[in-house]
Amino acid sequence: KQEVTQIPAALSVPEGENLVLNCSFTDSAIYNLQWFRQDPGKGLTSLLLIQSSQREQTSGRLNASLDKSSGRSTLYIAASQPGDSATYLCAALCRGSGANSKLTFGKGITLSVRP
Amino acid sequence: GAGVSQSPRYKVTKRGQDVALRCDPISGHVSLYWYRQALGQGPEFLTYFNYEAQQDKSGLPNDRFSAERPEGSISTLTIQRTEQRDSAMYRCASSLAFSSRRINQPQHFGDGTRLSIL
Numbered sequence: 001k002q003e004v005t006q007i008p009a010a011l012s013v014p015e016g017e018n019l020v021l022n023c024s025f026t027d028s029a030i031y032n033l034q035w036f037r038q039d040p041g042k043g044l045t046s047l048l049l050i051q052s053s054q055r056e057q058t059s060g061r062l063n064a065s066l067d068k069s070s071g072r073s074t075l076y077i078a079a080s081q082p083g084d085s086a087t088y089l090c091a092a093l094c095r096g097s098g099a100n101s102k103l104t105f106g107k108g109i110t111l112s113v114r115p
Numbered sequence: 116g117a118g119v120s121q122s123p124r125y126k127v128t129k130r131g132q133d134v135a136l137r138c139d140p141i142s143g144h145v146s147l148y149w150y151r152q153a154l155g156q157g158p159e160f161l162t163y164f165n166y167e168a169q170q171d172k173s174g175l176p177n178d179r180f181s182a183e184r185p186e187g188s189i190s191t192l193t194i195q196r197t198e199q200r201d202s203a204m205y206r207c208a209s210s211l212a213f214s215s216r217r218i219n220q221p222q223h224f225g226d227g228t229r230l231s232i233l
Contacts, residue, residue, distance in 0.1 A: 004157070034221070043119065043206065043224035044158070089157050102171065103148075103222070105157030 002027045002094045006106035013080055014114050021075040021109050023090035028068045031093040031101055035064050035075050038087040038108065047088075048075070080113045087111070117141070119225035121207050127231045130199060136192045136228045140209030147190050148222060149182055150206040158206055164190060197232045204229050 003026045013019055023033070032051045036044040048057045048064040050073070056065040063076040073090055089108040093101050120139040128134055140147050146165050150158035160174040166187040175181070179197075184190040194201055208222040 009155075036224075041226065043226045044208075044222075046221040046223070049221055091157070102160045102163070102174070103158075105159070107155065107157050 002030075002092055002104040004090060004092055004104050004106040006088075006090060006109050008109065009107065010110045010112070012112040012114060015080060015082060017080050017113075019077050019080055019111075021077070021088050021090075021111070023073040023075070023106055025071045025073075025092045025104075027092075027094060028071050029094070030068065031095075033064075033066050033073050033093070034091045034103070035062075035073075036089045036091065038089060044089065077111075080111075082113045082115050085111055085113050119207055119209050119223055121205075121225035121228050123228060124226065125229050125231075127233065128197060129233050130197060132197055133193065133195045134197055134230065136194075136205050136207075136230070138190045138192070138207030138209075138225060140188065140190070140207070141211075141223055144209035144211055144223070146210045146212065146220075146222075147184060148208040148210075149190070149192050150208065152204040152206055152227070154203075161192070194230075197230075199232045202230055202232045 005024045034049045035047045037047055038044050050057045050066040061078040066073045087108040087110045089105050091103040091105040122137045148163040149161040152158040162172040162182050163170055164184040167184050179195045182192045204227045206227045208224045210220040210222045212220045
């Protein structure tokens with residue numbers, strides 16, 4: 001059974017700092033890994049999706065890397081801003097029931113960027 | 116609307132009542148997913164559909180939970196004889212294409228239904 005872990009559960013940084021959010025997974029046989037952003041009272045927004053054959057993906061100030069062999073992914077946020085404050089979840093796409101696949105989520109890291 | 120729409124946003128009901136949660140996916144999206152999210156946890160998979168066919172219901176916790184998508188668009192998650200442990204945020208997501216082992220389109224999530232069982 002796939003388990004996804006995100007540590008620490010919460011992080012507070014001053015504005016402008018570059019930061020790294022970590023995600024680890026127990027089963028390296030994943031199909032892809034996704035990072036989501038969750039704002040209070042809102043749905044989840046997909047930020048980046050890394051296919052299993054890829055090493056990283058970039059979107060603006062965000063960069064996500066994937067190392068399947070070590071069971072790790074990182075989300076790098078450059079020049080953090082107060083608007084980046086949210087909960088960030090990673091999710092691994094794994095084999096589900098039969099021929100299907102399903103996402104397994106971590107608990108998330110709640111980020112606070114102080115002005 | 117352009118996004119996934121869930122209703123109601125909030126539902127408070129007494130233990131033992133049945134509840135029905137609705138999800139209206141993005142127009143044209145083939146796959147629809149249901150998740151349950153407890154406070155401080157990530158979403159946990161419940162079930163999903165391709166068109167009207169329920170592909171995987173391995174995440175449904177017990178037989179009080181059921182879901183349908185009769186016309187391949189709107190879906191309803193029904194919980195019968197609710198219990199306090201059913202209290203959670205229920206999230207729906209949709210994606211453009213089939214989910215298969217190697218191809219995964221990003222899932223677009225609704226704002227969720229917060230269910231509270233008294």
